[in-house]
Amino acid sequence: MSEDVLSKLFATFKVNAxxxxxxxxxxxxxxxxxxxxxxxxxxxxxxxxxLMINDNAEQIIVLEQGDLxxxxxxxKHCLSNEPNFESIINSAQSQPYQPExxxxxxxxxxxxxxxxxxxxxxxxEYLPESIVIKQDNxxxxxxxxVMKLLIKESIQSGRGSTxxxxxxSKCVLAMLLREHLSLDKGLFAALAHNKLNPAISAIIxxxxxxxxxxKLSELSHMSRSSFSDLFKTVVGVAVMxxxxxxxxxxxxxxxxxxxxSTITAAMQVGYDNESSFSKAFKRVLxxxxxxxxxxRQT
Numbered sequence: 529m530s531e532d533v534l535s536k537l538f539a540t541f542k543v544n545a546x547x548x549x550x551x552x553x554x555x556x557x558x559x560x561x562x563x564x565x566x567x568x569x570x571x572x573x574x575x576x577x578x579l580m581i582n583d584n585a586e587q588i589i590v591l592e593q594g595d596l597x598x599x600x601x602x603x604k605h606c607l608s609n610e611p612n613f614e615s616i617i618n619s620a621q622s623q624p625y626q627p628e629x630x631x632x633x634x635x636x637x638x639x640x641x642x643x644x645x646x647x648x649x650x651x652x653e654y655l656p657e658s659i660v661i662k663q664d665n666x667x668x669x670x671x672x673x674v675m676k677l678l679i680k681e682s683i684q685s686g687r688g689s690t691x692x693x694x695x696x697s698k699c700v701l702a703m704l705l706r707e708h709l710s711l712d713k714g715l716f717a718a719l720a721h722n723k724l725n726p727a728i729s730a731i732i733x734x735x736x737x738x739x740x741x742x743k744l745s746e747l748s749h750m751s752r753s754s755f756s757d758l759f760k761t762v763v764g765v766a767v768m769x770x771x772x773x774x775x776x777x778x779x780x781x782x783x784x785x786x787x788x789s790t791i792t793a794a795m796q797v798g799y800d801n802e803s804s805f806s807k808a809f810k811r812v813l814x815x816x817x818x819x820x821x822x823x824r825q826t
Contacts, residue, residue, distance in 0.1 A: 533719060533729050534706055538698070540781050541651060542644040545697035547690055549622065549638035550682050553577075554630055557620035558608035562599065567641040567652065569598045569697070570607060573679045574635030580606045580613055581658055593635075594663025594675060598704065600655035609634055625683050637682045639697055644784075646813055647777050654714025654764065659704065671703040718763050723748045727755070728763070728770075735775045736798045741767055776812040779805070783820050790817040 537543075548561075552574065561568055572591045579589040579597060582604050588611060591597065599605060606613055609632070625635065666672040678696040681689055711717040718724040727744040730737070744767060745755035759767045775797035782793045794805035809817050 533732050534702055536732055537651060537715075538702065540645065540777055541648045542781075543648075543698065543701070544642055545639050545694040545701070546642050547637065547639040547693045547697065549636060550689075550693065551622035551624050552626075552630065552633045552635050553609065553620060553622050554633045555620065556608075556610055556615045557622075557634075558606055558610070558613055558615040558617045559620075560604065560606050560617050561638055562602050562604045564640055565602050566643070567598065567600050567701075568602060569596060569639055569641070569701075571596045571637040571675065571678060571682075571700075572634065573637055573682050575609075575633055577607050577609055577634045577636075578611050578613070579660075580608075585613075589660060591660075592663070594672075594679065596661040596675065596700065598659040598661075598701070599657070600652050600659065601657060603657050605658070607636070635682070637678065637693065637697075639694070641697075641701055645777065645780065647773065647780070650773060650777075651715050654711060654717065655709070656711075659709070661704065669707075671700065671707065674699050674703065713762055713764060715763065718759070721762060723750060723755075724759060724762060727759070727767075731771055731774055735771075735778045736796055738798060739768075739771050772808055773812055775799070776809055779809065779817070780813065780820060783817050784823075787821055790821075793817065 553559075561570075570591075572593050572595045574593055576590060576592040579591055581587070589597075591607075606617060608615060622636070661671070663672065663675070666675070674696055678693060678700065681692050681696065705716055709716055711720070715728070718728045726747040730744070730747055731739060741752050741756060745752045748755050750758070756767055759770070763770055765773070779793040779797045782788045782796060783790070788796075790806060791802045794802050797805075799805035799808075806817055813820075
């Protein structure tokens, strides 16, 4: 996957990490942090625990130190020190890390990947319900090194610790999306696809270009019909519809953050006139450019 493309996706959708827990659970405990409607994650920094997803007691996953679980769609889940999950959910209080390791305790760093863009679900809709990364399967990888840094920082809790943890968490997410997913459908599948990558990377890198089906199929060295069929099968939308969605995604950022005029945003993402741009903007997002600029969108 093109690193520049991934950087543009993160910048456009303003993906940031919010660490809401960093500590130890001792004794018997169970937690469920779903319900915020964001991507959420848990990193086991000490000990082990058990994971149950969507109340499926037939598929309990054991998580140990260095393991990570990500929930792209905020799936209902339960983490517990007990394989039978008998403790009342979210009733136990965690403790700060202490120099001495308490026997049987479990260390957790938990967070959300928050975003400020209405189309972010277009980026994540085909990600699986959960992604479990086992430390043993990532040994000697860059991802493993960053996760070890995250664990070390979580235990030290020094000055600037929250800032460092949040930015290391963003690095972990980027590396997961870049290197550690095997997908058949969606944006990330297209970016990993040898034939589709040149075209979709070009769309993302140059939203202002006058793209056509003919130009994009040529980039992928395919006939227009074959390229069109493959693109829709993998990405889930037609080629030119994706071009429109990405242009509007970039324009949304320009209008909301930089407060540029509607015509300026239109020109920067490849539209020749304000009218056609505004119609596309309203169709894709359900709100007008002016309402976004004035923070009136719902």
